[in-house]
Amino acid sequence: MKHLDDSGFADFDLPVEVLRTLSGLGVREPFPIQAATLPDALEGRDVLGRGRTGSGKTLAFGLPLLTRTAGRRAEPKQPLALVLVPTRELAQQVTQALAPYAEALRLRMATVVGGMSIGRQIAELREGAEVVVATPGRLHDLIERKACRLGRVRTTVLDEADQMCDMGFLPQVVDVLDQVHPDGQRMLFSATLDRDVDQLVSRYLHDPVVHSVDPSAGTVSTMEHHVLVVHGPDRYAVTTEIAARDGRVVLFLDTKHAVDQLTRHLRANGVHAGALHSGKSQPQRTRTLAQFKEGRISALVATNVAARGLHVDDLDLVVNVDPATDPKDYLHRAGRTARAGESGRVVTLVPGGRRREASQVLAEAGIEPTVTKVRSGEAELSRITGAKAPSGTPLDGGPAARPKNTNAPFRGLGTTKDPSRGGGGKSRKSGEARKLAEARKAALVRRNG
Template sequence: MNAKPSAPGLSPAGTPRRATGAQGEPSTPQGASPGLPPAASFDALGLPPELMSAMTGLGVTEPFPIQAATLPNALAGRDVLGRARTGSGKTLAFGLALLVRTAGLRAESKRPLALVLVPTRELAQQVSDALAPYAQTLKVRLATVVGGLSINRQQAQLRSGAEVVVATPGRLADLVSRRDCHLGQVRITVLDEADQMCDLGFLPQVTQVLDQVRPDGQRLLFSATLDRNVDQLVRDYLHDPVLTSVDPAAGSVATMEHHVLNIHAADKYATATEIAARDGRVLMFLDTKAGVDQFTRHLRASGVRAGALHSGKSQPQRTHTLGQFKDGRITVLVATDVAARGIHIDTLDLVVNVDPPADGKDYLHRGGRTARAGQSGTVVTLVTPNQRRDVNRMMSEAGIRPTVTQVRSGEAKLTAITGAKRPPTGTKTTSGNVPFRGLGSRAGRPAKESRKAAEARKAAEARAAARVRKGR
């Protein structure tokens, strides 16, 4: 790997430089030289007038802290290592610099000039949607490359030429192996949510990508945590990066409330159902795809407008369900951790862990769907007696000190914390840990009859018919 030469007067390659004025304390060596100071406003960055006009039209007038801290260095072509939780404005922090530095260049067929690598399809679509109006303003062609959608259409986009590609690692690797995409001309590479890409097992694909892009190119890496494999990526592939941290390492925020609700195991799903029936939207996390589907069917049968989101759904199904949740056609999104990152829902004020997450990192990313960009929000975790020790450990890992309350379904204090109320149809909720088997998938739909029950019913009908005939 060829190292990009350091700028004059800056620290040696491989040593993160601290960006001044950022909030939080990044772990950077003593004596590391600073990067450029934060921008007081977008005007101070010298952005193209047409881009400034587009930003103003979309209501983007003042930079968020991560944008103010990173944009001066990113626009100057320096490598940036950004630590910030989801919802902090990272997309424009890297996106504006990437588009400005690419504007005016023309990509050859199949040879993009800039790459944004993200862990999930949802995040890829979110990044593309956020950057699309600015890319159009600057006449930069943008292509989105993800699994679950037509690869033929994506091949056609790359053949016609795209300066910027937003991609998930798996689909990008497929297109590279088919020789439909060549990365040798990529001069700016962004790794967004790098820690999740590592957690999901994408590290080999990520390193393969970084080995193929221009070795003297710019790298912008954003991650909520900078541990283990992310730290290895930084050491191996970033050249003299400026480290910017706008959140404490634990990722907690003052506008977010954290509640642990201790409940009886038999009351868990009645409690969850009453929370789901609240006024306003709620995102609810369960551990498994089967659990998500069962609970969603149960909520629909109870008169709650709910939708399911997990990796077993096709991409069009996932996109449709997210669209329904965003525009209010459904009020409850029941999901596995596929929704824990890369999903931006405006003014979502409640996240509920029906099943507690496995570790502190997962907790922070689930909770990161609320209290975004300075908004307030609440994260609630339902905890049965046998889960308390693990949840205490998980909260400690996350750096969270929650408010702990003992509740039961139907209690006023449950309503006070979550807005819970009885389901709209008055359907009796089912208790127990496997409560929903056999419920229909729509409100009012009867439960499906099992084969054994159907055989017994037919035998009984035959016996009754025989008695009628005998009595004639």
């Protein structure tokens, strides 16, 4: 039996049920953001927390929110506490992280996000939920349908407030904050405090206590940043070898189309890859994330939908196949690795002609990367990323893609206009693809006499 007083959390005014759950889950010592914010948050103070994702913010706001809600019972459609987050994935992650503590305190939680059955969410709210974790769009829809009323919400958390503003949710966030109990507690967590976030802070937080812990992904001492300068057409061969490494990797691209194409290519080469973007249904996205966390998928190919909130244990490599064009995007992509004190590497693939552009973005993000010229099949690429030759055995049937070391761009990914970028031009077919097309044509001619 573990002793509750052995835990670093025993110093805080937390219910014994919470301490017991922390101990049972092996959560022994608070992270810096938790140690800094818990006393003030438990007292009901408004809190402004600056901290990158992965610094332990969920328990920093979640434990006080649950503790201060415990013992109260929600009326139908009238939650008592609200956590507002920018993405469905983060909403589900927050719910999963807080569920054991909510259960210990006999609090009911509801997750309110788009892409899932709104009827089921309406039913959950009608039955009564003390704590709601929501994305702004779906919460707005439920309020419009009179399925949710916020007047009894006494504790409101805005997590990743800067991203909610970046995604255009500021009007919905303001609408929510205008409806919650005016004398309630507000906690706002954000990696940056730019103009829109500052507007929320000055308007809705009353005499907030400010805690800034580990504010930038770029300052993490356990994170290495690399720029790999690649010959344009070789970029996709380099990407495939990195994706075939031992261990998990997240690969970021700019568009849904490029994500799907690269995922198909990787799977055709024997890499256990999965695609994540906003064009996938929520059940698909949930299933892909679960497979990645369980290790059944080793390469997660994603748009920026995965750049915030995604937490995977032991993820030590993030690759920007398409370089980030905004410093904040870079830092949030980078924040998927080196989480909770672990080490990690962030690699950006840059064609020679785009070095200046990429360098400017990294400089604005406060990053001084190590710059290395690489080619597919080279030892230096393997040293930095763990890259290795893929098996070449297709996972989904059909022929394998052509050998890895060719200098032509992968079928469907490169263009005649600019082979270093996906889309925008006529696709070059490999010799193998042409032979396959000719064979099919000859077979059709023979069959038709």
